[in-house]
Amino acid sequence: MKQNDAKQTLRAIVVDDEALARQGLTLRLQELExxxxxxxxxxxxxxxxxxAELTPDLVFLDIQMPGMTGFEVVxxxxxxxxxxxxxVTAYDExxxxxxxxxxxDYLLKPIEIExxxxxxxxxxxxxxxxxxxxxxxxxLDIVISLxxxxxxxxxxxxxxxxxxxxxxEKLAIKDGASxxxxxxxxxxxxxxxxxxxxxxxxxxxxxxRTTMKELESQLDATLFQRVHRSTIVNLDRVEKVSSHINGxxxxxxxxxxxxxxxxxxxxxxxxxx
Numbered sequence: 001m002k003q004n005d006a007k008q009t010l011r012a013i014v015v016d017d018e019a020l021a022r023q024g025l026t027l028r029l030q031e032l033e034x035x036x037x038x039x040x041x042x043x044x045x046x047x048x049x050x051x052a053e054l055t056p057d058l059v060f061l062d063i064q065m066p067g068m069t070g071f072e073v074v075x076x077x078x079x080x081x082x083x084x085x086x087x088v089t090a091y092d093e094x095x096x097x098x099x100x101x102x103x104x105d106y107l108l109k110p111i112e113i114e115x116x117x118x119x120x121x122x123x124x125x126x127x128x129x130x131x132x133x134x135x136x137x138x139x140l141d142i143v144i145s146l147x148x149x150x151x152x153x154x155x156x157x158x159x160x161x162x163x164x165x166x167x168x169e170k171l172a173i174k175d176g177a178s179x180x181x182x183x184x185x186x187x188x189x190x191x192x193x194x195x196x197x198x199x200x201x202x203x204x205x206x207x208x209r210t211t212m213k214e215l216e217s218q219l220d221a222t223l224f225q226r227v228h229r230s231t232i233v234n235l236d237r238v239e240k241v242s243s244h245i246n247g248x249x250x251x252x253x254x255x256x257x258x259x260x261x262x263x264x265x266x267x268x269x270x271x272x273x
Contacts, residue, residue, distance in 0.1 A: 010123060013054065014040040015047040015073070016062040016088065021109065025060060025088070028116055035120060044068025048076055056083050058123050060107070063089045064217050084126050086119050090214040108209075171218065173199060173206045180206060184219065188237050188255050192230035203255070227251060227261040 012035055016022045022040040029037050038054045041047040043065055051059065063070040070087060077083075087106040104126050105119035170181045188200045197215050199206040208215075216224070216232060226232050233251060240252035241261075249261040 008034065008124075008127075010035045010058050010120065010127070011054070011056045012037050012058040012060060013047065013050050013056045013083075014060045015042075015044070015065075015070070016040075016060075017042055017065040018062075021062070021088075025111060025116075028111060028113060029060075029120075031113070032117060032120060044070070044073040044076075047073050051077065051083060057127060058084045058086065058104075058120075060086050060088050063087055064214060084123050086123065090210050171199065171208075173208045175207070182206060185223070185234075185236075187224075187234055188253055189234060189257065189259060190215065190224075190232040200255075200257070227259060229262065231259055231261075233259060 012029065014022050014025050014029070014037060016025070019042070022042070026037050026040055029035050035058075038056055039050045041050050044067060047059065047061070050056075061070040061073060068076075070085075074085060084104045086104050088109065088111070089106060090109040105122050107115055107119055169184060171184055171187070173180045173182060182199065182201050186201050188202070190200065191198050192212055193207075195209060197208050197210055197212065199208060212226070212230065212232070216226060219232065223236060224232050224234055233253070237253040237255065238251050239254050242250045242252070244250065248263060251259045251261055253259065
């Protein structure tokens with residue numbers, strides 16, 4: 001790469017439905033040299049408008065957003081104004097290697113400044129390579145890799161306004177350099193421990209760094225429900241519901257575990273009563 005390429009200012013847009021996440025990433029980008037944040041957007045619709053209007057070099061794009069996911073934003077972009085994409089996610093996806101191969105990069109929340117610098121460096125290299133014209137196809141390949149669906153099936157879901165990654169069959173749990181893939185239907189229950197989620201599967205406990213909200217969004221709501229502010233349960237595992245004088249309930253699972261259910265969550269499992 002030429003020396004003047006390294007000094008060229010990258011024009012960027014930040015897209016995230018959480019205001020604090022947008023502000024935090026924007027502040028970190030302002031610490032880097034030769035990158036300018038043109039606008040921050042809170043949803044996919046705003047992102048598409050901003051990209052069409054400002055033609056940025058680079059978009060930091062959250063994956064899970066209400067209304068339109070990051071993948072759906074990519075699907076709706078026109079080839080002639082296709083920016084480079086760096087995905088931003090609060091959880092590890094099912095095919096991390098697909099991000100490494102196809103996207104410019106991906107960043108896990110909370111974003112570390114060293115990873116951000118590395119991602120921006122990759123974007124500079126991509127900007128001056130001859131691979132830019134194939135970015136959209138490569139990014140759509142990520143969706144296919146993550147879901148295991150065919151290209152035709154993914155295209156049909158997007159045309160129908162459905163989220164192709166809403167309910168995946170496996171959960172990827174990263175531990176250092178290794179990633180464990182857990183069948184979602186094998187999960188008994190999940191509870192929160194600070195900034196981490198404890199995923200209980202057939203007597204084993206897997207730890208993953210994510211939020212309850214993000215993890216809940218990956219699960220089928222017909223099978224998994226929150227029964228406490230810090231607990232999600234697989235409804236198929238519930239064998240007994242016991243009421244207590246204080247209005248709370250205890251759920252006994254098929255694995256023998258007893259979980260407390262708050263009164264405010266009673267409606268979530270009302271079919272048991």
